[in-house]
Amino acid sequence: MNSTAFIEARFRMTYPGFSLDVDLQLPARGITAFFGPSGSGKTTLLRCIAGLERAPEARLSFKGEIWQDGKTFLPTHRRPIGYVFQEANLFAHLDVSGNLDFGARRTTGKPRDRGMIIELLGIGHLLDRGVQALSGGERQRVAIARALLAAPEVLLMDEPLAALERERKREILPYLERLHDELDIPILYVSHDFDEVTRLADHLVLLEKGRAVACGPLGELTARLDLPLAQDPDAAVVIAATVAAHDEKYHLTRLDFSGGSVHAGLKELPLGHQARIAIHARDVSIALSSVEDTSIVNRMQAVIRGFANARHPAHLLVRLDLGGNALLARITHRSRDHLDLREGQTVWVQIKTVALID
Amino acid sequence: MLLLGTPLAWWLARTRSAWRRPVSAVVTLPLVLPPTVLGFYLLIAMGPDGPAGRLTQALGIGLLPFTFAGLVVASLIYSLPFAVQPIQQAFEAIGRQPLEAAATLRASPLDAFFYVALPLARPGLLTATVMSFAHTVGEFGVVLMIGGSIPDKTRVLSMQIYDHVEALEYAQSHWLAAGMLVFSFAVMLLLTLFKRESRP
Numbered sequence: 018m019n020s021t022a023f024i025e026a027r028f029r030m031t032y033p034g035f036s037l038d039v040d041l042q043l044p045a046r047g048i049t050a051f052f053g054p055s056g057s058g059k060t061t062l063l064r065c066i067a068g069l070e071r072a073p074e075a076r077l078s079f080k081g082e083i084w085q086d087g088k089t090f091l092p093t094h095r096r097p098i099g100y101v102f103q104e105a106n107l108f109a110h111l112d113v114s115g116n117l118d119f120g121a122r123r124t125t126g127k128p129r130d131r132g133m134i135i136e137l138l139g140i141g142h143l144l145d146r147g148v149q150a151l152s153g154g155e156r157q158r159v160a161i162a163r164a165l166l167a168a169p170e171v172l173l174m175d176e177p178l179a180a181l182e183r184e185r186k187r188e189i190l191p192y193l194e195r196l197h198d199e200l201d202i203p204i205l206y207v208s209h210d211f212d213e214v215t216r217l218a219d220h221l222v223l224l225e226k227g228r229a230v231a232c233g234p235l236g237e238l239t240a241r242l243d244l245p246l247a248q249d250p251d252a253a254v255v256i257a258a259t260v261a262a263h264d265e266k267y268h269l270t271r272l273d274f275s276g277g278s279v280h281a282g283l284k285e286l287p288l289g290h291q292a293r294i295a296i297h298a299r300d301v302s303i304a305l306s307s308v309e310d311t312s313i314v315n316r317m318q319a320v321i322r323g324f325a326n327a328r329h330p331a332h333l334l335v336r337l338d339l340g341g342n343a344l345l346a347r348i349t350h351r352s353r354d355h356l357d358l359r360e361g362q363t364v365w366v367q368i369k370t371v372a373l374i375d
Numbered sequence: 376m377l378l379l380g381t382p383l384a385w386w387l388a389r390t391r392s393a394w395r396r397p398v399s400a401v402v403t404l405p406l407v408l409p410p411t412v413l414g415f416y417l418l419i420a421m422g423p424d425g426p427a428g429r430l431t432q433a434l435g436i437g438l439l440p441f442t443f444a445g446l447v448v449a450s451l452i453y454s455l456p457f458a459v460q461p462i463q464q465a466f467e468a469i470g471r472q473p474l475e476a477a478a479t480l481r482a483s484p485l486d487a488f489f490y491v492a493l494p495l496a497r498p499g500l501l502t503a504t505v506m507s508f509a510h511t512v513g514e515f516g517v518v519l520m521i522g523g524s525i526p527d528k529t530r531v532l533s534m535q536i537y538d539h540v541e542a543l544e545y546a547q548s549h550w551l552a553a554g555m556l557v558f559s560f561a562v563m564l565l566l567t568l569f570k571r572e573s574r575p
Contacts, residue, residue, distance in 0.1 A: 069475055093478035094486075100479035106472050110494040119490075120480030167480050 028065045029074040037061050037227040047219030048197055048204045058227040059207045063173050067100050068093035097126055099164030101174040105156035107148040113159050114144045120167025129168050138162045138192055154185035172204045194375055211251045215295045216374050240343030242325035242336050253297040256342045260290040276340025277317035281373035293374045300369040301346035307365050315368035321360055380458035388466035405453045417449050450511045458507040465499020509562050
């Protein structure tokens with residue numbers, strides 16, 4: 018519908034015990050995450066877009082070009098995509114270099130700078146190795162490089178971190194963030210990990226039981242009380258902010274956004290850099306007056322916009338407005354009654370921790 | 376043998392067609408059937424009144440039984456399961472994942488077959504080659520029916536041994552039989568050594 022949509026996807030398929038029924042417009046920029054619990058159809062949706070799965074009822078167009086409709090079905094190898102599988106899925110009969118060249122040699126797209134991609138993913142020292150000799154994280158980095166060297170116009174990633182242990186995940190996330198910053202192509206990213214999504218995604222497609230429950234910018238969706246996101250134990254809002262100052266003495270970085278400013282742990286970013294911050298609902302508390310004698314640095318005024326029950330019967334979710342930015346707070350029912358909180362009321366929020374994401 | 380067996384194995388490993396099981400059963404048939412039964416039917420089929428015989432005559436090749444060509448065709452059919460099964464298993468073990476990866480990297484199905492499936496199935500292809508070759512060398516029953524053991528033309532090793540034993544020439548039989556034994560052992564040994572090497 019809107020002019021920035023570059024993929025329009027409508028799929029309908031039914032298996033016993035599973036169905037997929039979506040109608041989506043996906044933006045041409047940044048990372049769009051397909052987020053939902055397992056069995057929600059996010060991987061199937063991605064495979065349909067890649068042409069690895071063929072939905073009986075479908076209409077799929079890419080930049081105005083039809084990939085699938087009633088009569089047309091463009092086979093996978095003729096779609097200008099890159100695909101990163103959950104398991105790296107490297108070719109065991111080729112070494113790292115051979116794997117990288119596989120797609121690069123066959124693509125009809127404008128070739129990518131091999132050296133730049135190898136450097137971006139930090140795999141220069143692995144080129145002569147056999148793929149069996151690689152660690153899980155290294156394999157996944159090679160798989161990403163291999164997909165990119167096929168010069169795709171869109172990169173599809175199916176839970177690229179799910180098969181990795183926690184440590185390996187931490188090792189690879191920075192590379193994904195670099196992709197986000199340095200690549201000029203959009204990425205569709207399947208994940209069931211909320212933390213991963215808040216770190217990487219710009220847009221979110223929320224899937225549940227094969228249906229798209231919501232679709233929109235990450236910041237907007239994370240703050241909505243009516244979506245299951247708010248019920249996640251790690252529920253957090255993501256706010257765009259500007260790096261304003263560094264405090265070398267206390268190792269803090271100040272970030273400004275329209276509703277105020279917060280301090281996060283020091284990160285060497287240039288002043289004026291556009292960053293995003295994630296604030297977990299569990300880290301936000303509410304007071305009726307400005308409390309000065311507290312260890313919490315981040316305090317500011319906000320207006321209460323709504324309430325919703327949390328999954329735990331003791332808890333309550335509060336949506337607040339912070340100069341145009343939405344914030345979620347998880348407090349107890351007892352506190353609400355005690356403070357007599359009402360919609361439209363101006364209160365003080367205290368934020369214990371702010372996570373600074375580039 | 377591999378030219379026929381590989382595409383057949385590929386089809387058997389990948390198809391979801393209803394023909395898969397019947398075809399698979401037919402291919403496996405020579406494993407359980409007494410060789411003489413197979414030989415008998417082949418003899419009939421390739422004879423002057425059989426369908427295959429009519430075809431070869433129409434093509435101007437003449438009749439196949441009791442010729443070297445006929446022997447080759449018969450051995451081919453008889454040894455097919457020994458070629459098809461290891462290759463099919465190798466293809467099945469590869470699974471569809473590497474082929475999907477190849478497709479997302481712009482490789483057409485044919486391209487993926489030659490540059491991904493075949494190289495990955497190499498151990499299976501090796502087994503198939505050796506097994507079907509060794510098995511063909513040791514063949515007896517089918518050869519007896521089709522070949523007829525005409526000296527210098529359709530006489531094979533196993534047949535020669537049989538003739539020697541019939542004539543109570545045990546010394547010659549020993550030479551040939553021991554030769555077969557050593558040959559077979561050497562082939563199997565080489566195969567296991569090869570496999571160990573190609574395993575990562």
